[in-house]
Amino acid sequence: MNNYQHIFFDLDHTLWDFNKNSRETLEELFEIYSLKNYGIEAFEDFVKTYKIVNDLKWDQYRKGEITKEVLRATRFYDTLLRFEIDHPELAAEIDQEYILRSPQKTNLFPHALEVLGYLSEKYALHIITNGFTEVQDIKMTKSGLKPFFTHEITSEIAGVNKPDPVIFRYAMQKAGAKRKESIMIGDNLQVDCVGARRVGMDQVYFNPDKVPHQEKLTFEIANLGELKTLF
Numbered sequence: 001m002n003n004y005q006h007i008f009f010d011l012d013h014t015l016w017d018f019n020k021n022s023r024e025t026l027e028e029l030f031e032i033y034s035l036k037n038y039g040i041e042a043f044e045d046f047v048k049t050y051k052i053v054n055d056l057k058w059d060q061y062r063k064g065e066i067t068k069e070v071l072r073a074t075r076f077y078d079t080l081l082r083f084e085i086d087h088p089e090l091a092a093e094i095d096q097e098y099i100l101r102s103p104q105k106t107n108l109f110p111h112a113l114e115v116l117g118y119l120s121e122k123y124a125l126h127i128i129t130n131g132f133t134e135v136q137d138i139k140m141t142k143s144g145l146k147p148f149f150t151h152e153i154t155s156e157i158a159g160v161n162k163p164d165p166v167i168f169r170y171a172m173q174k175a176g177a178k179r180k181e182s183i184m185i186g187d188n189l190q191v192d193c194v195g196a197r198r199v200g201m202d203q204v205y206f207n208p209d210k211v212p213h214q215e216k217l218t219f220e221i222a223n224l225g226e227l228k229t230l231f
């Protein structure tokens, strides 16, 4: 086992429970904007459709096919359009509210704070996240994550998204960390783990659903609590 000194965490779906927080926000918006009156019968239909559209848009954004502005301008518009609601103003308002409300949500994965408290006494902790700086910072502050971390590297700051090697090297440089002292923890097999492996960092794959895979990784956990036995 390497002599680790720096632990780099992914944020969304690893510490911050993105799905739970997003769902809570969409539930509020469904009520506030009375989307039932526009013909969307059930909240579940709305959330399912939004997820499909949003995943598609993020995929395009990651590939560099669309900009952040286009992503924000179209994800709710296209969602509503799938219910035959052609209402750009309503879509823009919902997007605005979503952006304001969702980062304020504070649901974390089980044991997140307890484990970070434990790790922060022995290691320097940092974040490497594909996301917008302003948004990720609100999430970390509101949910109580912020005090545990020394550096927060976003793809917006680094200029590239994970798994681009540039963002991992940038993060290590920023933290003053050597490869052999560093380990990356994340829920995305390719983006976090294979990405880190490619620059010579060790990896912990956070795989709560125990999805089978073929990659050779340093460690794998299904629960953040397991980090206390690893480190």
Ligand SMILES: [Mg+2]
Residues within 6 Å of the ligand: 010, 011, 012, 013, 014, 186, 187, 188
């Ligand atoms: Mg993630």
